Amino acid sequence: MFFVLFILCCYALDIGTATDTINSSQFIKDNETITSAGGNFTLGFFTPQNSTNRFVGIWWHTNSTVIWVANRNQPLNDSSGVVTISEDGNLVVLNGHNQVIWSTNVSTTSSNTSAQLSDSGKLVLAETTRGTLWDSFQQPSNTLMPGMKTLTNAKTGRKVELTAWKSPSNPSVGSFSASVLRRINILEVFIWNETRPYWRSGPWNGVIFTGTPMSSFLYSFKAGDDEEGNTYFYYTIPSPLEIFIYVLNSRGQLINLSWNDTNEEMEISWTSQESDCDVYGICGPFSICNAKNSPICSCLKGFEPRNKEEWNRQNWSSGCVRSTPLRCEKVSQNVSAKEDGFSQLQMVKVPDFPEGSPVDSECRSQCLENCSCVAYSYDIGIGCMSWTGNLLDIQQFSEGGLELYVRVADSDLEHGTHTAIIIGITVTVVTIIIVTCAYVMWRTSNHPAKIWHSIRSTRNRNIKDFQRLKKGEQVKLQELLLFDFERLATATNNFHLSNKLGQGGFGPVYKGKLQDGKEVAVKRLSRASGQGQEEFMNEVVVISKLQHRNLVRLFGCCIEGDEKMLIYEYLPNKSLDVLIFDWKKRYSIIEGIARGLLYLHRDSRLRIIHRDLKTSNILLDEELNPKISDFGMARIFGGTEDHANTNRIVGTYGYMSPEYAMQGLFSEKSDVFSFGVLALEILSGRRNSSFYDDEHVLSLLGFAWIQWKEDNISSLIDPEVYDRSHHKDILRCTHIALLCVQELAIDRPSMAAVISMLNSEVAFLRPPSQPAFILRQNLLNSESSKGSHRFSSTNTASITTISGR
Structure with missing residues (x-):
């Protein structure tokens, strides 16, 4: 009797023990489940609400949040189902008659396979020698999980897309699907109703989808093309302990859900269709939809309803037509007729079917030169976009979106009587002021010629004023090329x-193009800027004497009246914070930045501390070589100086060293700290300034430190660049970055030592200690860092107690 009880207890214990794997000897029946190692996800049989059918699926915590279904179109009508590994090595679902109703359907003859459920919600079928054969992320249901790629291959026709349930009680494939699509060089996400578009995200600009009204994005979104010709889109989250998912429901809505621990339920934080305006093309061509208006549809300026009776009945499908022909469309052009113009729309989802062109194209003139061009738009991450067909699916937002310029006849632009009166009054007043000033100057000088002498001398006085700002400097402004304001206005098409x-x-x-064809970047001081004459002159003095392949080159400056401008070499690949590269390129960029800093600290004629090193101040040339820019905050040291103290803290939170942020002390080691943060950002693909981990309240530095201590560095590295063949190099680079962000300046290496370590000239690297700022900074939550500080390149804070030097 005792023996029988012992056997029964062992059997019960074996049934109750959680496992995350199915193999040839371990299967699950209808009343059994497997659970991921961390307990986040469960695989088993479930019955949807208001249904009697049984399905095999994966769910989060409770089966009310099902993220994947196996036998979607082949339900079981009883509880006799089994999930097991078949003789040919596939994962299969069997009914009570041992018939296969679902299979992974992988071409394999091996029986040495197993299926494992991971803590990311992915079910993986793998073979001992061949590795992964199949995973559920490649065959998604209606849920997009973190790290899951949706993709489209135009050449092979391969698609990985979301497909909605037919109804909340029926997981079979419904009418709606969601996938990523590239047209020419414009990438967008679409929801389809069968084969018809139902919703679209707007063009991807490298950071966000511009057709969504959200002011910010909680996750790290990534989209692009891989080497196999796939156009992909996916997102990541900072912590695997949280769940943020996108679900395509049976009504065609893409919903963002997150888990609320307090209520113990999933909550909706965003939905793709919040109003009728989100339905694709609801207002027809050449119209705009605004959910706050009644009716929601209206024709664009210069257009009228194609069918007024239908339009008045709120049937907008036929859309609008142009009310006045364009000048270029007329067969017999009137020479005296004015050139077509553009009506501007702000904060809109731009129309479908955009045609992209290079970033440096002149959008307006390019569109005017082509009579087929009916509209254009511009985004810094995309460049020029133009449209030659119907303008379809334009939506008005209250925030976000882009500016759209619609081509209309000149007569349809606002040239009313009031405008003419205002222009007339303005011209008259300006003329009176000019005549009065000229008369006063003439009376004072007794000679009209001195009027022009006075105008010229004003510019010379401005130059001398700036020279006096830097007493004792050997660098004179005359050594730079001085540009006229008119020349720069012409080069930039009046900015x-x-x-x-x-x-x-x-x-x-x-961006500007000089008369000799040279392309330049013109930095224009804004009147609203927190920077002024001191920073302007500082940058002129510092960079005019620096020549290095990893520093941006200054061509000259412009000082006329209130205008202050710096003219740089034009670098076509923008700044480091918007681009993604493979490991070799990222390593080359890290090394290039280090060499540029070494030049500033030790090898240049002037010893310079940059004080505002960050990703947006690293520009990239045609060959993606990094060039350090923005020297407005830089400080020059004499030959015997190696540190300084300041009452005014300038720079960007998240990149400042602790001794500088807290005490106003800065040295070469301040730049070394910023370099360490920058290197970790390049390695991880995440920003320190916007990194969050709510459970541990960690910064990127804290997250990197934990992964380092737990020997889990692959969790830190951006999956776009992580490659086991480069593991040692990536590990060494991370090690160096952690050494650079040590809390005490004395513990950080010099830039000369950093370069030696990067080039493996130093065999042994001392172990890093806990870095500074592993917890989120209170500075970031203070009043001084609110508002634009999150996005601005310059933050300032006052230090009330500070020791002088």
């Missing part, structure tokens, strides 16, 4: 938006 490359703490940066 047109299409030529804008970006925005920093100093002000906007524009």
Whole structure:
């Protein structure tokens, strides 16, 4: 009797023990499950609400959150089902008659396979020698999980897409699907109703999808093309202990769900269709949809309803047509007729079917030269976009979106009586002021010629004022090439938006083309900028004497009246914070930045501390060589100086060393700390300034430290670059970065030592200790860092107690 009880207890214990694997000897029946190692996900049989059918699926915590279904189109009508490994090595679902109703259907003759459920929710079928044969992320159901790629291959026709359930109680494949699509060089995510588009995300600009009204994105989104010709899209989250998923429901809505521990349920944080305006093309061509208006549809300026009776009945499917022909469309052009113009729309989802062109194209002139071009738009991450067909699916947002310029006849632009009156009054007033000033100057000088002498001398006085700002400097402004304001205005098309490359703490940066064909970047000081004459002159003085392949080159400056501009070499690949590269390229960039810093610290004529080193201040040339830019905050040291103290803390939170942020002390080691942060960002593909881990309240530095201590460095590294063949190099680079972010400046290596370590000239690297700022900084939550500080290139804070030197 005792023996029988012992055997029964062992059997019960074996049934109750959680396992995450199915193999040839371990299978699960209808009343059994397997659970991932961390307990996050479960695989087993379930019955949807209001249904009697049985399905095999994976769910999070409770089966109310099913993320994947195996036998979607072949339900079981009883509880006799079994999940097992078949004789040919496939994972299969069998019914009560041992018939296969679902299979992984992999071409394999091996029986030495097993299926494992991971803590990411992925079910993987693997073979001992061949590795992974199949996984559930390659055959998703209606849920997009972190790390799961949706992809499309235009050549092979291969698709990995989400497919909605037919109804909440029926997991079989429904009418709606979601996938990523590339047209020419524009990438978007679409929801399809059978073969018809039902919703789209708007063009991807390298950071976000521009057609979503969300002001910020919680996750790290990535999209692009791989070497196999696949166009892909996926996202990652900072912690595997949290769950953020996208579900395509049976009504065609893409919903973002997250788990609420307090309520113990999934909550909706975003949905793709919040109003009728989100339905693709609901207003027809050449119209715009605004959910806040009634009715929601209206024709674009210069257009009228194609069928007014239908339009008045709120049947907008036929859309709008142009009310006045364009000048270029007329068979007999009137020479006196004015050129077509553009009506501007702000904060909109731009139309479908955009045609992309290189970033450096002049969008407006390019569109005007082509009579087929009916609209254009510009985004710094995409470049110029133009449209030649119907403008379809335009939506008005209250935030986000892009600017769209729609081509219309000149008569349809706003040239009313009030505008003419205002222009007339303005011209008259300006003329009176100019005449009065000229008369006063003439009376004062007794000679009209001195008027022009006075105008010229104003510019010379400005130059001398700037020279006096830097007493004792040997660098004179005359050594630089001085540019006229008119010359730069012409080069940048009057600083047109299409030529804008970006925005920093100093002000906007524009692309320009000089008369000799040389391309330049023009940095224009904004009146709203926190920087002024001191930073302007500082950058002129510092960079004019520096020549290094990893430093941006300054061509000259412009000082006229209130205008202050710096003219740099134009670098076509933008800044480091928007691009993704393979491991070799990232390593080359890290090394190039290190060499540029070494030049500043030791090898240049002037010993310089940059003080604002970050990804947005690393520019890339045609060959993706890094060049350090933005020297407005830099400090020059004399030959015997090696550190300094300041009352004004400048730079960007997240990159500042602790001694600088807290005490105002800075030295070469301050730049070394910033370099370490930058290197970790390049390695991980994450920003320190926007990194969050709510459970541990960690910064990127803290997260990197934990992964280092746990020998789990692969969790830190960006999966785009992680490759086992380069594991040692990646590990060494991470080691060096952690040494650079040590809390005490004395523990950080010099840049000369960093380069030696990067080139493996130093065989032994001392182990790093816990870095600074592993917890999220209170500075980031203080009033001084709110608002634009999160995005600005320059942050300032006052230090009230500080020791002088």
